[in-house]
Amino acid sequence: MKYTSCIHLEHGITFFLNSVQICCISSHPGGGNIVQIENYNGELIDWDTLFKNRNKMREDIKNGLIPEKCSGCYYLEERDWNCDNYIDEVLIGHFTHCNCNCIYCYTDKDKKYFNSVNPYNIYPVIKDMIEKGVLSKNATITFGGGEPTILKEFEDLVHLLLDYDVYNIRIHSDGIKYSPAIEKGLKLGKITLITSVDSSSRQIYEKVKHVNAFDKVWKNLENYAKTKNGLIRTKYVLIPGVNDSLHEVKNWMKKTYDAGIRNIAFDIEDNWFKTNRNNIPQYIYVIFDFVYKFYSQYKLESCELYERASNLKIDRENKQKSDTES
Template sequence: MKYVSCKHLEHGIAFFSRNIECCCISSHEGGGQIECVHDYFGEPIDWDNFFAQRRKIRDLHKSGEIYSKCKGCYYLEERDWDDEDYFCEMLIGHWSHCNCNCIYCYTDEDKYYFNTREFYHIGPVIQDMLDKNLIRNGGEITFGGGEPTILEEFEDLLNAFISHGINNIRIHSSGIKFSPAIYQGLSEGKVTTIISIDSSTPETYKRIKNINTFSKVRENIEKYAKANGPLYVKYVLMPGFNDTLEEIQGWLEHCQAAGVKRVAFDIEDHWFKANRNHIPQHVYDLFDYVVKNHSYYGLNEYQLYERAMNLREDRKKCENNG
């Protein structure tokens, strides 16, 4: 049936530290944060009840109304939805522990709190979902908490997804700990992995990450690159820390030497918001450099995150108006 809905409302699930929601989208008029299970800490789930609750919102949309928390959300679209009960969009974000200390991370606000916050084992509930065939391909499974590789159950969890045939899993990792399951997933093309190194020298790395693991991360990037899969090595530009051409060239040279084929480039969020109306010329130039020269470094693909795309769009508008 054709009606206005969204992929998360139809087939999404997001595990957070104390509850389960439909999605992680919240910056629109309705505010999102649609809670499906309240006060959750890894307990078994009654799926019939879960889907019955979800159906109430689906039925509202079928009747032509929009659920209050979804109002104004850019994920809403009118199309033929399949009306089945399963998940293909999943966020695993129930923990915040990390083995890195990026100064731009939300956890930097209170590292001790985020590194000691209690979290639950998610493996049993995921296995239950796989056993009941409730997880299907067609969307994306994302790990979005702290560092996934340090979760005790991570290897088993990822192997369970891979052996079930799930083919679109996205993992952000600090790259400090090597994961054989990530390597396997990369080599099968099922796991996209993003490692943000943000530097080309141990000194710059330490200033941004507050830890001396530069060589370890480079070594692991080299290992993962051998899997020939969708590995992205990322650079978050932080003006005042890593915004020199030499640093960026060194980063690209290392990617090339390691056999990396994809990079991602972004600009640090807080700095971007505070400086959006007066971005220095050299920042635009660094973005142009990566875009124009990526193939020179043997890269097949560069990915610009939304902020970086906005930055390039802003400049185009200025050039056109000026």
């Protein structure tokens, strides 16, 4: 049956520190963050109850009652949806500790606290999903926290997923700690590694990341790139006023290619975007256009736009359309 819904509403799950949610998308007008289980601490999930609740929500959605928190979200689309009970969009984001100090990170508010929080062990929960047939082999599993490579169960968890033959594992890592499990997954072509470098020079790197790891990260990226099979993206989160020079951005694309990497990702700092969404300065569009339209000039193969950058693109297209119509 054709109706308007989204991949997360249908088959998604997101593990956060104290809750299980449907997705982690939040910069649209509705604000996202639809909680499924509150006060969660890594307990095994009662899947019958979860799917019963999900099906109830699905009936409302079929009748056009989209959750208010989804209002304005670009993930919504009208199409035929598979209504079977399974999960194929997983975000593992229950950890907040990190060996980096990005100024745009939510953890920057209280680094000491976020680094001291002891996350629950998610390994048994994912193992249970596999054993109960809840997790589809076609699933996209995304790691994002926190820094996953310093999570106690990380290596075992990645091996569990690789052994189960999940072939689309997306790992957001700062690249400071080299992971043999990531290397293995890249060799098997089952992992996409995304590393935010947000710069091309040591000076800007340290300004954004507040850590002395510029050379180490690029060395690790070069070593990951030698695996050939998997997909690696360096990412640039544009922070107006901090790393917003076109020169820095151009060099980032060049440095990416020189490291043996052929793919990039681009985003804009969340708080700045939310504040300035209706009044984007022209020079931001110039940088955006350069990255999104001309990455192939640097012999790069693709540019993935993250949430804010996607919203910027859609807003601009909508504005151009309405200007043409009026």
